[in-house]
Amino acid sequence: MTTMAAGAGAQDTTAHEADFDAAVAADERIEPRDWMPDAYRATLVRQIAQHAHSEIIGMQPEANWITRAPSLRRKAILMAKVQDEAGHGLYLYSAAETLGTGRDELLDKLHSGRQKYSSIFNYPTLTWADVGAIGWLVDGAAITNQVPLCRCSYGPYARAMVRICKEESFHQRQGYELLLALSRGTEAQHAMAQDAVDRWWWPSLMMFGPPDAESAHSAQSMAWKIKRHSNDELRQRFVDICVPQAASLGLTLPDPGLRWNEERGRHDFGAIDWTEFQEVLRGNGPCNDQRIGQRRRAHEEGAWVREAAAAYAAKHGKATA
Amino acid sequence: MNGASVTVGEAPLATAALALGDDALVLSHRLGEWAGHAPVLEEEVALANIALDLLGQARTLLSLAGDEDELAYLREERSFRNAQLVEQPNGDFARTIARQLFFSIHQHLLYGQLAAGDGPFAPLAGKAVKEVAYHRDHAEQWTLRLGDGTEESHARMQSALDGLWRYTGELFEPVEGLAVDRAALREGWLAAVTEVVERATLRMPDGPQTGAWTAGAGRQGIHTESFGRMLAEMQHLHRSHPGASW
Numbered sequence: 148m149t150t151m152a153a154g155a156g157a158q159d160t161t162a163h164e165a166d167f168d169a170a171v172a173a174d175e176r177i178e179p180r181d182w183m184p185d186a187y188r189a190t191l192v193r194q195i196a197q198h199a200h201s202e203i204i205g206m207q208p209e210a211n212w213i214t215r216a217p218s219l220r221r222k223a224i225l226m227a228k229v230q231d232e233a234g235h236g237l238y239l240y241s242a243a244e245t246l247g248t249g250r251d252e253l254l255d256k257l258h259s260g261r262q263k264y265s266s267i268f269n270y271p272t273l274t275w276a277d278v279g280a281i282g283w284l285v286d287g288a289a290i291t292n293q294v295p296l297c298r299c300s301y302g303p304y305a306r307a308m309v310r311i312c313k314e315e316s317f318h319q320r321q322g323y324e325l326l327l328a329l330s331r332g333t334e335a336q337h338a339m340a341q342d343a344v345d346r347w348w349w350p351s352l353m354m355f356g357p358p359d360a361e362s363a364h365s366a367q368s369m370a371w372k373i374k375r376h377s378n379d380e381l382r383q384r385f386v387d388i389c390v391p392q393a394a395s396l397g398l399t400l401p402d403p404g405l406r407w408n409e410e411r412g413r414h415d416f417g418a419i420d421w422t423e424f425q426e427v428l429r430g431n432g433p434c435n436d437q438r439i440g441q442r443r444r445a446h447e448e449g450a451w452v453r454e455a456a457a458a459y460a461a462k463h464g465k466a467t468a
Numbered sequence: 469m470n471g472a473s474v475t476v477g478e479a480p481l482a483t484a485a486l487a488l489g490d491d492a493l494v495l496s497h498r499l500g501e502w503a504g505h506a507p508v509l510e511e512e513v514a515l516a517n518i519a520l521d522l523l524g525q526a527r528t529l530l531s532l533a534g535d536e537d538e539l540a541y542l543r544e545e546r547s548f549r550n551a552q553l554v555e556q557p558n559g560d561f562a563r564t565i566a567r568q569l570f571f572s573i574h575q576h577l578l579y580g581q582l583a584a585g586d587g588p589f590a591p592l593a594g595k596a597v598k599e600v601a602y603h604r605d606h607a608e609q610w611t612l613r614l615g616d617g618t619e620e621s622h623a624r625m626q627s628a629l630d631g632l633w634r635y636t637g638e639l640f641e642p643v644e645g646l647a648v649d650r651a652a653l654r655e656g657w658l659a660a661v662t663e664v665v666e667r668a669t670l671r672m673p674d675g676p677q678t679g680a681w682t683a684g685a686g687r688q689g690i691h692t693e694s695f696g697r698m699l700a701e702m703q704h705l706h707r708s709h710p711g712a713s714w
Contacts, residue, residue, distance in 0.1 A: 206512070210503035217705045218537050218714040219493075219530075222500070223523050229503050230516035237509055275705055275714075325714075333712050441504060449507020451624070452561045455617025456508075462616065 171372050176302035179245040187371055190364065191301050192246050193262070194373065199239035200257045200264035204438050206232045208272040209281060217275060221325065225278060228318050235311045242303040258443050266424065267354050269432030276329055276336075276343035282322010283396075284344070284351040284389070290315050291385045292355065295375035304373075323392065330397045337397075344393070345401040352416075353424045355382040386414050480645030481588055482533040483549070487643045487687055488589070489529030490550035493540060494695075495571060496522035497702055498558055507561055514606055518568070521599040528592050541706035545689070545696045552686040553635035555695040559628065562614050562621070566628035568607035569664065574639045576600045577656045581648045589646075608664045615668025622669065629665065630673045637677030638686055 163182040170177060177183055206229050213229065216222035240250040256262040267285055272278065293315065296308040329340035356362055356378040368374035376384075386405075393400050404417030426432065499519035506512040530536040553571060558564045579600055582593035614625040640654040665672055685691075706714075 203509070206504045213500040213503055214497060214701050215705050217541075217709070217712075219523065219527050219540055221714050223520060223527070226500055226503070226516055226520050226523065230513055230520065233509055233512035233516065237513070240509075328714060332714075333709060335709060336712055445505045445507070448505075449511075449561065451618065451620050452507035452511075452614070455621030456613050458617045458621075459613040 171300050174298075174300075174372070176305065177300050178302045186367070187373075188246055190368060190371070190373065191304065192243055192248050194368075195239055195243040195246070195304055196248070196253045196256070196262050197264060199236050199243060199253065200262060201268065202232045202236035202239060203257075204264040204268045204442060207438055207441060208268055208270070208434075209278055211272045212275060212278050215275070216278075224321055224325075228282075228321070231314050231318070235314070238307040238310060242307045245303045254446065258439070258446060260430070260439065263428070264438075265354060266427040266432065267350050268438060269427050269434045270347070270350050271434050273346070274339050274343060276326065276339040277347065279322045279325035279329060279340065280343035280347040282318050282320075283326055283392070284322075284347050285354070286315050286319040286322060287389065288351045288354040288385055290319060291381050291388070295381075296373075298372075298375060300372040323396070326396055326398070340396075341398050344398050348401050349419065349423075352382055352385070352419055353427075355379070355385065357421065357424070383413055386416050390414055482645075484589070484643050484645030485529045485532040486539070486549040487551075487646065489526050489533065489539075490548050491554050491571070491575075492522040492529065493526035494548070494550045494698075495554035495567075496520075496526060497698065498554065498556075498567075499564075501558055502564070511561075515564075518603050518606065521596070521603065525592065525596050525599075532588070537706070541703045545691055545699055547689055548691065548695070548699070549687050549689065550691075551635070551638045552692050552695075553632065553639065555686070555691060555698065556632060556635060557694050559631075560624060561610075562624040562628040563631065565607055565610045565614060566625065566632050568603065569611050569629075570632060570636050570639070570661065572600055572603040572607050573660045573664075574636075574653070574657050576604045577653050577660070578648060581653065585647065587647055611664050611670075612668045615665070615670040625668065626670050629670060630675070633673035633675055633677060641687060643687060 164184065167177070167181070167183060167187075170181075177187075209225060209232075210229050213222065213225055216225050240253060243253060244250060253262065257264065267288075272281070290312060293308055293312050297305055297312060299305040299308065326340050326344070329336040331337075356365075359365060359377045359379045362378050365374065365377060369377070389400065390405065390407075402417045404415065406415055408415045427435070430436075496519045499515050499522070502515045502519075503512065506515055526540075527536050530539045533539060553567060556563075556567055576597065579593040579597040582589045583597050584590075611625065614621040616622070639657070640650050642650060662672055
C-alpha cells in the first residue's frame with residue numbers, strides 16, 4: 148500500500164508535497180506506491196470510476212441492437228465492440244483499484260447512484276443508424292477527450308488509456324463506415340442516418356462537460372496534469388474535426404449557427420442546451436432509470452453465480468473462473 | 469430479391485453446411501442476448517467472445533451453402549436446420565451453461581473428427597476446433613463451480629441439465645453430407661459429460677434424450693415455439709429494407 152499522509156508529520160507532508168509537485172512539473176508519472184495528495188487520489192478515483200462505469204453502462208445502448216443487426220458482418224462488428232467495452236471497464240476498474248479502492252465498492256456506488264457515468268448513455272438507440280452515430284460521434288468525442296489522458300500524470304490511468312484509445316479509434320472508424328453505407332444506400336437508409344446524427348449531435352457536444360467557466364474540477368485537474376485541455380477547447384477541436392467528416396458522409400449537422408470563422412480559423416457553433424444537460428445529470432434523461440435498472444438487475448440476478456464461484460474457490464482453493 | 473424467402477441448395481454439402489452453420493448462428497444469437505446482462509464483467513467478455521467465435525463459424529459455413537445474409541435473414545423458421553438445443557432460451561446462467569456444456573462438448577468432438585478427415589469441412593473444423601476447446605473448457609469450469617458451489621447453484625445447475633436433456637439426442641442423428649462416426653461421437657460425448665457432471669457433484673439426467681419430438685426434428689425444420697420469435701427479432705430490420713446493403 149502507498150504511504151498515506153495519515154500519521155505523517157506536517158513537515159513530512161510538506162516535503163512529500165514538494166516532491167509530488169516537482170514530479171508533476173517534470174512530467175513524470177505518479178505510480179501507485181508514490182505519495183500523492185489525498186485530493187489528487189480522490190479526484191482520480193472519481194474520474195477513473197466514472198470512466199469505468201461509462202464503459203459498462205455504455206454497453207447497453209449498443210447491445211440493444213445486437214440481436215437486430217441487419218447483416219452478419221455488422222453483427223460481428225457490434226458484438227466485438229460491446230465486448231471491447233466490457234474489457235475497457237475491466238482495465239479501468241483495475242486502474243482505480245491501484246488507488247486503494249475495490250471494484251465491488253465502485254459498482255456499489257454506481258448502483259446506488261453515488262457515482263456517475265457519462266450522460267450520453269441516457270439517450271436511447273431508436274434505429275440501427277444510432278449504432279453508427281454512436282461510433283462516429285460518441286466514440287469520436289470520447290477519443291478527443293481521452294487521447295490527452297494517455298499523457299495523464301497518473302501512470303496506471305495513462306497506460307490504460309493507451310490501450311483503450313487504440314480500440315476506440317477502430318470503433319469510431321467502424322461507426323463512420325456504417326453511416327457512410329447508410330448515407331449512400333437507399334433513400335430510407337439515408338434518412339435513417341440523418342435522423343440519427345440529428346439526435347446524437349448535441350448530446351455528443353455535451354460529453355465535454357460544462358463550459359470552462361462552470362467546470363468545478365477543471366483548474367485543479369489541469370494543474371495536476373490529470374487533464375491537459377479545457378472542456379471548451381476539446382469541444383471546439385471536436386467540432387472542427389466533425390464538420391468536414393459530416394460533409395464527406397453526405398450528412399448535415401443540426402446546427403444553423405455552425406459556420407467557419409475565418410478570423411479564428413475555427414468553426415463557430417450554436418449554443419448548447421445546458422438545461423437539458425443538467426436534467427440528464429440529475430437523472431431525468433430519457434433512459435437513466437432504465438440503464439441503472441438493468442445494471443442493478445444484472446448484478447442482483449447474478450449474485451448467486453458469484454456466490455457459487457466464491458464457494459467453489461473456498462472449497463478447492465483456486466481462483467474463481 | 470423479393471424478401472419473402474430464399475431457396476437453398478439440396479446438395480449434401482449444402483445440407484450439412486446449413487446444419488452446422490445454423491447451429492452456430494442460432495447459438496451465437498442466443499449468447500448475444502446476454503450482452504449487458506451477465507452476472508460478472510468477465511462473463512460479459514467470455515460470452516461475447518464465444519458468441520463471436522460461433523458467428524465466425526456460421527459465416528464460413530453458410531457461405532459454403534449460399535449467401536450468408538440471404539440464408540440468415542430471409543429463410544423462414546421451417547427452413548432452418550439447427551438442432552433444437554441451440555435455440556432454447558437462455559434462462560438463468562445455469563441454463564445457459566448447461567446448453568453450452570452439452571453443445572460445446574459435442575461440437576469439440578465433431579470438429580475434431582472433421583478436422584482429422586479430408587472432407588470439405590476439414591479446413592474450417594481445423595481452425596474452429598481450437599476455439600471450441602476454449603468454449604468447452606469455459607462450460608466445464610462453470611459446471612463445476614455451479615454444481616459444487618452453493619446449495620442454490622447446485623439445484624439450479626441440476627435443474628438446467630435435467631431440463632435440456634431431452635434436446636441432446638438430436639445432436640447424434642445422421643446429417644446428410646456429414647461423414648462422421650456417430651457412434652464414437654455419442655460414446656465420447658456421454659463419457660465426457662458424465663465425467664464433468666459427476667465431478668461437479670451433480671447426477672446425470674435419466675429421462676429420454678428425445679423428448680416429445682422425434683429426434684432430428686430441428687434438422688428437418690421443426691422447431692420449438694420460442695424460435696419463431698427469435699427469428700422475428702433477428703430478421704426484422706433486414707426484411708424491412710428489401711435489397712438494401714448494410
